[in-house]
Amino acid sequence: GQSLEQPSEVTAVEGAIVQINCTYQTSGFYGLSWYQQHDGGAPTFLSYNALDGLEETGRFSSFLSRSDSYGYLLLQELQMKDSASYFCAVRGVSGGYNKLIFGAGTRLAVHP
Amino acid sequence: NAGVTQTPKFQVLKTGQSMTLQCAQDMNHNSMYWYRQDPGMGLRLIYYSASEGTTDKGEVPNGYNVSRLNKREFSLRLESAAPSQTSVYFCASRRSRDGNSYEQYFGPGTRLTVT
Numbered sequence: 001g002q003s004l005e006q007p008s009e010v011t012a013v014e015g016a017i018v019q020i021n022c023t024y025q026t027s028g029f030y031g032l033s034w035y036q037q038h039d040g041g042a043p044t045f046l047s048y049n050a051l052d053g054l055e056e057t058g059r060f061s062s063f064l065s066r067s068d069s070y071g072y073l074l075l076q077e078l079q080m081k082d083s084a085s086y087f088c089a090v091r092g093v094s095g096g097y098n099k100l101i102f103g104a105g106t107r108l109a110v111h112p
Numbered sequence: 113n114a115g116v117t118q119t120p121k122f123q124v125l126k127t128g129q130s131m132t133l134q135c136a137q138d139m140n141h142n143s144m145y146w147y148r149q150d151p152g153m154g155l156r157l158i159y160y161s162a163s164e165g166t167t168d169k170g171e172v173p174n175g176y177n178v179s180r181l182n183k184r185e186f187s188l189r190l191e192s193a194a195p196s197q198t199s200v201y202f203c204a205s206r207r208s209r210d211g212n213s214y215e216q217y218f219g220p221g222t223r224l225t226v227t
Contacts, residue, residue, distance in 0.1 A: 033214060033215075042202060042219060042221055045215040048213050089155075099157055099160055099170065101157070103154050104152070104154045105152075105153070105154050
């Protein structure tokens with residue numbers, strides 16, 4: 001089968017750093033994506049890792065270890081507007097290289 | 113450039129009624145997708161279309177049909193709505209060649225309630 005696991009909730013304070021982990025079990029793998037979704041909104045793309053290592057985009061970074069079937073999203077200098085749900089998604093499950101399978105999401109609450 | 117648009121934004125149906133959710137993108141993307149999202153859950157793929165003229169089942173296709181009308185439009189049809197289909201439906205699109213990235217662009221969603 002296939003599964004993705006990520007924590008259901010994370011809380012942090014403004015200015016802090018938070019890491020959201022994602023582990024996956026799939027029959028195929030092309031890459032790991034991260035999406036952000038504010039309440040009532042649509043998911044928006046944050047990052048995609050096809051190779052091992054760290055990708056940095058401003059305050060957000062994403063890491064992948066294919067040998068460990070593990071990745072994380074790192075959010076630095078947290079702001080109130082970062083309060084949202086964050087989803088990891090695997091590309092390439094069950095031979096479907098052109099589709100994503102999403103995790104259940106991590107709800108991040110940023111407090112003053 | 114509107115991106116991905118969906119109609120309607122909200123809909124209430126009675127059990128057994130049918131309806132079609134519309135999706136269009138103006139980014140000249142080849143691939144289009146339909147997802148559903150239930151409270152506290154991630155997105156589950158219903159159907160997708162890798163290119164104009166092709167459609168494939170996703171994780172939860174039962175009770176749904178799709179039509180890739182042309183490159184811009186991808187519709188989702190519920191033939192006989194059931195309360196279990198109460199959900200938020202998102203359409204997404206992706207261009208085929210995006211280098212080292214794999215980005216899907218999502219529409220604003222359709223909130224469907226079946227009573």
